[in-house]
Amino acid sequence: MTIITCLAPVNIAVIKYWGKRDERLILPLNDSVSATLSINQMHAKTTIFTSTDLSEDRIWLNGKEESFDESSRLLTCINEKKERECLNSGIETEDRSKWKVHVCSENNFPTGAGLASSAAGYACFVYCLTKVLNVDCEVSSVARLGSGSACRSVLGGFVRWHRGLKGDGSDSFAEQIVPAEHWPTLRIVILVVSDHKKKVSSTSGMQRSVETSELLKFRVSTVVPRRTEEIIKAIERKDFHSFAELTMKDSNQLHSVCLDTYPPAVYMNDVSHAIVDFVHKYNKLKGSSNKLAYTFDAGPNACLFTEGEHLSEVIALIKRVFPPLSDDNFVRGLPVQNKQIDALCKQFDNLLLPSCGPHEPGLLKYILSTKLGDGPTVVSEPGIHLLADKGLPKKQLEV
Amino acid sequence: MTIITCLAPVNIAVIKYWGKRDERLILPLNDSVSATLSINQMHAKTTIFTSTDLSEDRIWLNGKEESFDESSRLLTCINEKKERECLNSGIETEDRSKWKVHVCSENNFPTGAGLASSAAGYACFVYCLTKVLNVDCEVSSVARLGSGSACRSVLGGFVRWHRGLKGDGSDSFAEQIVPAEHWPTLRIVILVVSDHKKKVSSTSGMQRSVETSELLKFRVSTVVPRRTEEIIKAIERKDFHSFAELTMKDSNQLHSVCLDTYPPAVYMNDVSHAIVDFVHKYNKLKGSSNKLAYTFDAGPNACLFTEGEHLSEVIALIKRVFPPLSDDNFVRGLPVQNKQIDALCKQFDNLLLPSCGPHEPGLLKYILSTKLGDGPTVVSEPGIHLLADKGLPKKQLEV
Numbered sequence: 001m002t003i004i005t006c007l008a009p010v011n012i013a014v015i016k017y018w019g020k021r022d023e024r025l026i027l028p029l030n031d032s033v034s035a036t037l038s039i040n041q042m043h044a045k046t047t048i049f050t051s052t053d054l055s056e057d058r059i060w061l062n063g064k065e066e067s068f069d070e071s072s073r074l075l076t077c078i079n080e081k082k083e084r085e086c087l088n089s090g091i092e093t094e095d096r097s098k099w100k101v102h103v104c105s106e107n108n109f110p111t112g113a114g115l116a117s118s119a120a121g122y123a124c125f126v127y128c129l130t131k132v133l134n135v136d137c138e139v140s141s142v143a144r145l146g147s148g149s150a151c152r153s154v155l156g157g158f159v160r161w162h163r164g165l166k167g168d169g170s171d172s173f174a175e176q177i178v179p180a181e182h183w184p185t186l187r188i189v190i191l192v193v194s195d196h197k198k199k200v201s202s203t204s205g206m207q208r209s210v211e212t213s214e215l216l217k218f219r220v221s222t223v224v225p226r227r228t229e230e231i232i233k234a235i236e237r238k239d240f241h242s243f244a245e246l247t248m249k250d251s252n253q254l255h256s257v258c259l260d261t262y263p264p265a266v267y268m269n270d271v272s273h274a275i276v277d278f279v280h281k282y283n284k285l286k287g288s289s290n291k292l293a294y295t296f297d298a299g300p301n302a303c304l305f306t307e308g309e310h311l312s313e314v315i316a317l318i319k320r321v322f323p324p325l326s327d328d329n330f331v332r333g334l335p336v337q338n339k340q341i342d343a344l345c346k347q348f349d350n351l352l353l354p355s356c357g358p359h360e361p362g363l364l365k366y367i368l369s370t371k372l373g374d375g376p377t378v379v380s381e382p383g384i385h386l387l388a389d390k391g392l393p394k395k396q397l398e399v
Numbered sequence: 400m401t402i403i404t405c406l407a408p409v410n411i412a413v414i415k416y417w418g419k420r421d422e423r424l425i426l427p428l429n430d431s432v433s434a435t436l437s438i439n440q441m442h443a444k445t446t447i448f449t450s451t452d453l454s455e456d457r458i459w460l461n462g463k464e465e466s467f468d469e470s471s472r473l474l475t476c477i478n479e480k481k482e483r484e485c486l487n488s489g490i491e492t493e494d495r496s497k498w499k500v501h502v503c504s505e506n507n508f509p510t511g512a513g514l515a516s517s518a519a520g521y522a523c524f525v526y527c528l529t530k531v532l533n534v535d536c537e538v539s540s541v542a543r544l545g546s547g548s549a550c551r552s553v554l555g556g557f558v559r560w561h562r563g564l565k566g567d568g569s570d571s572f573a574e575q576i577v578p579a580e581h582w583p584t585l586r587i588v589i590l591v592v593s594d595h596k597k598k599v600s601s602t603s604g605m606q607r608s609v610e611t612s613e614l615l616k617f618r619v620s621t622v623v624p625r626r627t628e629e630i631i632k633a634i635e636r637k638d639f640h641s642f643a644e645l646t647m648k649d650s651n652q653l654h655s656v657c658l659d660t661y662p663p664a665v666y667m668n669d670v671s672h673a674i675v676d677f678v679h680k681y682n683k684l685k686g687s688s689n690k691l692a693y694t695f696d697a698g699p700n701a702c703l704f705t706e707g708e709h710l711s712e713v714i715a716l717i718k719r720v721f722p723p724l725s726d727d728n729f730v731r732g733l734p735v736q737n738k739q740i741d742a743l744c745k746q747f748d749n750l751l752l753p754s755c756g757p758h759e760p761g762l763l764k765y766i767l768s769t770k771l772g773d774g775p776t777v778v779s780e781p782g783i784h785l786l787a788d789k790g791l792p793k794k795q796l797e798v
Contacts, residue, residue: 214617214621214622215614215617215618215622215652215655215659218613218614218617218621219614222613222617223613223614245661248661248662249661252658252659252660252661252663253614253658253659255658256614256655256656256658256659257655259651259652259654259655259658260614260651260652260655261651262644262647262648262651263647263675263676263679264651264672264675266672266675269669269672270668270669273663273665276662276663276665277662280662
């Protein structure tokens with residue numbers, strides 16, 4: 001019997017993945033680049049319990065038992081890698097049929113809020129499996145099989161997912177561009193937008209874009225390759241201005257391609273666009289170089305990037321432009337200094353506020369402040385496991 | 400002394416004009432195709448008074464005197480054509496310096512509501528000028544100099560604006576594809592969306608797209624030429640299904656390019672996208688071929704196309720999905736039969752309404768029902784002129 005618990009981070013793409021060239025192997029049409037967010041604010045947590053006493057593979061996701069079907073492919077994959085490793089080292093392989101796994105996983109942030117919960121979840125599951133089976137393999141390409149963008153959550157800092165060229169997907173994996181320590185002053189702020197609209201899932205939207213958007217083809221062949229190289233240079237040089245411009249342009253282009261899809265896939269709403277407007281106006285106010293950037297995934301929530309020195313000012317202004325219903329727990333995550341911004345606010349009120357807000361209160365649910373972080377990790381504090389001694393969820397047993 | 404009054408129609412593009420290759424001559428990057436709407440529901444009306452007694456050129460637009468500067472270029476242009484005509488016919492030209500014009504123009508629909516008021520206005524002004532000067536010239540390329548899309552309002556039915564290839568713009572003019580009588584059953588419904596947002600003007604949005612959107616280049620070079628030929632065939636064959644698909648795709652692509660602009664130009668809002676959603680769901684409900692199409696210009700208002708047989712059903716469903724604050728004067732324009740749609744509504748309620756509405760009341764200001772119509776025309780009923788005997792506006796004098 002083995003029990004191991006791991007945490008894995010969320011990642012936010014700055015050069016977006018949109019469109020697969022192989023649906024089964026989840027091979028993307030283009031390279032993508034992402035920032036891995038600190039595990040301290042947001043993470044998926046997975047416990048895997050393995051024993052020869054278990055009768056079947058089972059999985060509990062966010063407190064609810066789900067079918068193991070989708071996960072068995074990843075388990076098989078890691079298992080095969082283990083067997084190959086054993087074969088190469090001349091060690092006898094344990095018979096897979098003799099033992100089963102119980103998996104329990106949860107996110108410490110709302111699922112389906114457009115915050116890439118499946119990416120963190122699959123990355124955590126696969127990483128944890130490699131620890132349970134004690135196999136030393138390339139984790140990202142297995143995580144990719146669960147959910148494409150999951151492959152980028154197995155590394156920290158800034159990460160590039162290579163599309164690869166081979167039909168079997170063996171060269172489609174994630175690679176670290178720089179570790180989190182490279183850009184310690186970078187701050188990431190997530191604006192969770194109040195939204196009740198049923199959304200087009202990213203999987204189906206993506207598929208429809210591949211089938212119907214002519215602009216996607218051009219984006220993939222012409223725009224992304226150059227942008228990928230440019231943003232990597234900007235990240236390496238910590239050139240915030242260029243990083244911000246490329247990030248915003250690529251977010252806009254993703255949503256542009258979604259609109260060019262037939263029928264169109266619409267993820268941003270009026271509040272999202274009001275955030276875009278705010279960011280451009282803030283940058284204009286601050287001078288000639290960008291101090292703030294936005295990016296949007298397949299949902300209305302914004303992810304902002306800024307340097308630490310502007311953070312408290314940015315958050316104070318967001319609260320002015322998008323006033324909360326209540327200050328209670330509105331700003332979460334890394335502590336934000338309550339900076340005096342009267343002078344700036346005055347300037348802001350006069351120059352920009354009339355055209356940019358304040359909006360009616362309550363358009364944002366909350367704000368989460370975080371920064372770059374590392375890849376998945378094993379945790380071993382007492383009481384950390386999500387599964388109890390017999391391999392059943394603690395929370396369910398508590399009921 | 401001469402006084403002439405003309406009416407000119409509004410046109411709605413189905414293959415969109417977005418981006419100029421020459422800002423001064425207003426030469427477009429691509430061909431566009433439009434439907435001319437009936438003058439009976441919407442028009443610009445212009446009276447021109449010319450006399451040797453007037454001391455200066457003056458213009459009143461929608462009840463307010465404006466500078467004549469923008470109009471003088473068009474006047475000069477028509478005047479030159481007159482001189483050339485006279486020269487060719489051996490007639491002596493009248494000295495332009497001896498007489499001046501007073502122009503009074505108004506729209507019978509709200510200006511700046513994103514309903515192409517400037518297009519109808521410039522078309523009316525130029526057409527009326529040719530009547531006043533009694534010159535027989537190609538009107539569209541002069542109207543183009545006022546506002547690009549105005550060139551399409553000088554003809555009825557479906558119209559193609561050729562981008563042209565020459566640097567002097569002499570081959571950039573409008574041509575009729577089919578007259579209005581070709582498709583008498585086609586109905587056009589304008590949904591005026593309640594909106595208070597300050598909008599990006601189409602001129603500046605367009606310019607920014609040319610400067611920053613890479614997708615626009617691809618659209619212009621690759622997508623539009625093929626779509627233009629396809630939609631002309633669909634119009635000639637009255638193939639509503641193909642016409643609808645091409646119209647919706649091209650509207651989506653225009654707004655897609657606007658989003659790919661940096662900073663993005665956003666014209667559609669959440670209500671616009673809810674209309675898009677409704678149209679796709681209605682088409683799905685009606686079977687495999689499209690029965691309804693949407694198109695959006697540089698604003699949130701929708702323009703819908705449908706065949707007459709579906710009109711009353713479509714309007715009844717729109718009123719269900721987007722309930723008015725009051726039924727009073729909500730549906731305007733061509734009379735719409737109050738069809739019993741209980742059976743369909745039931746089907747609609749069960750299958751689609753939960754995911755598509757009803758929305759909160761008041762999202763739409765009003766609905767205007769109209770159809771294809773002819774080009775500009777001279778009107779001569781008694782009391783029709785906007786200018787009185789001395790060339791001053793009747794309305795202002797009445798004050």
